[in-house]
Amino acid sequence: MTGYEMFWPLVAQSVLILVLYGLLGLRRSAAVKAGRAKVEQFRENREEPSESLVVRNAIANQFELPVLFYAVSIILFMTQADNLPAVIMAWIFVAARYGHAYVHVTSNNLRYRSPLFALGFLALAGLWIWLGVWLAFS
Template sequence: MNPTAIFWPMLAQVALVYFIYYLMSKRRIDAVKSGQVRVDQFRDNQIQNEPTASLFVRNNLANQYELPVLFYACVLSLHASGGVNVVTLVLAWLFVATRYAHAFIHVTSNRVRRRRMLFIMGFLILGVMWIAFALHLVGIM
């Protein structure tokens, strides 16, 4: 297996972050154009009465700098140590799939129960990735 294959799910995760930035910008511009907020309210990012559509995206963007940071670290660690294999690659793609689904729900319906289920799935998948990395380090995997 080509060890650089592990970078494709990481790039997909990065693409999600860029899309969320785009979506936040679009929703904020729409909010200003519709008169819901003034552009100067975004100066310190402490927006009073931020429209829900914009707030959901802003909160999702913050989420992209939480659990995914551990994902990036695991991907880089697996690659650097030669621990990339079919199992870790599948886990990486599954983690990213949960992040996409989580983000979709967060910026649309924001149904907390569904979002939480996806978060827990991603959390557990990433935990298994770290266990796979540890097993690789001790020579078991």
Template sequence: MPSTTAILWPMIAQTGLIFAIYFLMMRRRFGAVRAGTAKARDYVIPTIEPEPSATVARSLINQFELPVLFYVVCILLHVTSGATYLAQAIAWLFVVSRVAHALVHVTSNRLMLRQRLFSAGFILVFILWVLLAIHIA
């Protein structure tokens, strides 16, 4: 795999996680309607949503917060030829932290564990931005 495009693979993996969460949310919402714990119209403006699908919906929202900074820094590292092996490894660690965060969010939803996983991802993205700043300085 050429190092010039290797930084794109963690971005593709992160996007795959988003699609997986979308599918899980659809499955849980359809399941709630079938089980009678929600009505289809409850999802027009989902202010009240059954917990199993609400946690997935919130997890999905999380995938469009911190990961946006991840996508931008990866693209910038690629464009500026700063996607070193270190940057690639950190990018993969970020994706692992997001997968773990999402798994906790949609299963046990243990807040302290989720917070630690979020913090790990936050630090990893911060490091990527520092690497970019050093590279372009």
């Protein structure tokens, strides 16, 4: 490993957030153009049309569990515990977040969304456990 592999999943997670913000803008604009919403509604986030509400909720999800991902990734790098198992778990977390966000903004079907959330949660828990083990035995 060259030393910065742990940061690529962080970049990918950030790209997901940027894409979701772009999608939110597109869906809000489409709702206004179709007459289903007025621009003023978005100033105070009231009466959000359902097609943009799911995107807004998906964005909110990216500032909940992923905050712990950012923290552990940086700590893993700082403690030099960012080896291959950690990088693999980080990519699993990010892939699960992409899948979760995709389901959230399309069908929003919990049957598919919940297992993706669980996979990401387990990968994140694995990262924290890995950090704890690394610190305990270093």
